[in-house]
Amino acid sequence: MDASPRNTGPYDALLLLSFGGPEKPEDVVPFLENVTRGRGIPRERLEEVGQHYFLFGGRSPINDQNRAFLAAVRADLADNGIDLPVYWGNRNWEPYLDDVVAQMKADGIKRVAVFVTSAYSSNSSCRQYRENLFAARELAGGDESGISFDKLRLYYNHPGFTEPVTDGILAALQELPADLRHDARIVFVTHSIPTAMNDASGPPDAGGGAYVAQHLDVARTIAARVAVETGIVHPHELAFCSRSGSPQIPWLEPDVNDRLEQLAADGVKAVVLCPVGFVSDHMEVVYDLDTEALATCERLGIAAARSATAGTDRRFVAAVRDLLLERAAVERGTDVARTAVGDLGPCWDRCAVGCCASQRESKPTLTGVGDPA
Numbered sequence: 001m002d003a004s005p006r007n008t009g010p011y012d013a014l015l016l017l018s019f020g021g022p023e024k025p026e027d028v029v030p031f032l033e034n035v036t037r038g039r040g041i042p043r044e045r046l047e048e049v050g051q052h053y054f055l056f057g058g059r060s061p062i063n064d065q066n067r068a069f070l071a072a073v074r075a076d077l078a079d080n081g082i083d084l085p086v087y088w089g090n091r092n093w094e095p096y097l098d099d100v101v102a103q104m105k106a107d108g109i110k111r112v113a114v115f116v117t118s119a120y121s122s123n124s125s126c127r128q129y130r131e132n133l134f135a136a137r138e139l140a141g142g143d144e145s146g147i148s149f150d151k152l153r154l155y156y157n158h159p160g161f162t163e164p165v166t167d168g169i170l171a172a173l174q175e176l177p178a179d180l181r182h183d184a185r186i187v188f189v190t191h192s193i194p195t196a197m198n199d200a201s202g203p204p205d206a207g208g209g210a211y212v213a214q215h216l217d218v219a220r221t222i223a224a225r226v227a228v229e230t231g232i233v234h235p236h237e238l239a240f241c242s243r244s245g246s247p248q249i250p251w252l253e254p255d256v257n258d259r260l261e262q263l264a265a266d267g268v269k270a271v272v273l274c275p276v277g278f279v280s281d282h283m284e285v286v287y288d289l290d291t292e293a294l295a296t297c298e299r300l301g302i303a304a305a306r307s308a309t310a311g312t313d314r315r316f317v318a319a320v321r322d323l324l325l326e327r328a329a330v331e332r333g334t335d336v337a338r339t340a341v342g343d344l345g346p347c348w349d350r351c352a353v354g355c356c357a358s359q360r361e362s363k364p365t366l367t368g369v370g371d372p373a
Helices: 025-036 043-049 064-078 097-107 122-140 159-175 195-201 210-230 258-265 290-300 314-331
Strands: 012-019 086-090 109-116 149-153 185-191 236-241 268-276 303-306
Touching: 012 097, 012 122, 012 258, 025 122, 025 149, 025 159, 064 086, 064 314, 086 097, 086 109, 086 258, 097 122, 109 314, 122 149, 122 236, 159 210, 159 268, 185 290, 195 210, 210 236, 236 258, 236 290, 258 268, 258 290, 268 290, 290 303
Parallel strands: 012 086, 012 109, 109 149, 185 236, 185 268, 268 303
Antiparallel strands: none
């Protein structure tokens, strides 16, 4: 058996799996129809939501960021002596996952490690990607396609993710006025989800709530590291953005803008907004934070800086390689050290039955315990 640290067997391909986004104005409403399919949302509402994209020329940043990340991952693998094809597919826009899996089949690919550009547990950030993998493989012929997939473990607490985020906060603190920097509050921000979705997130036997628990754990870890680097313990908290859906359905709160109002009323003069729930500067960051939240800060007289996401930081790119080699070793039956920071420890390789259960229709998945090979 090849014990080389570069051994990616049994995998003969890596898949970068992401959300996707529109690339021109005429893409915006069709893209939103893909995202919301089956929810009965009127086209007029989609056109209203689409205004966020039209502010940026009808183009989401996410696909360009994925292209840059894809190139960086390929270069990192090559620089480390790993010869493995890397594919890229999206859930909701071109290049569609269905087409990419069909291409893999045509290329003779048999076993694929999957890196998803979402770091946390929930139905929307994990399970739906597993459902999409099942559906795409079914279109390619199901078991007869000859392709199997393994989703790499969640990486919210991998130092390749947390270290760039920490450095982003340190840099953002330096952007604040010197006389306000010492007392600045760190507001970690992530995508809101329905409270019922959070309650069902994670393995069923763990009691739910994994989505929020993971964010709180990584926020504590990063805030503690900032304190070590600066010698200052900055108060920190978690807020949410990008709420959508029916107002009758409870979603995670507080909204970041509502929380900023409260902080201003409490006398807070400076904040760092850290988009810890996002791996790159896509629409929820450039609109919800850079446009809305920073405007709220300006109106309230709060000095504010938005910290950087992990993006194409070399450490985050290298984390993909680390997770790939770790999982390859596990699948070969080799003992391996799993890298993680914080209190929760490294996540599981295969999701449990019922993990991140849907509040709507239950759909078949891949890459979990008991799922098809």
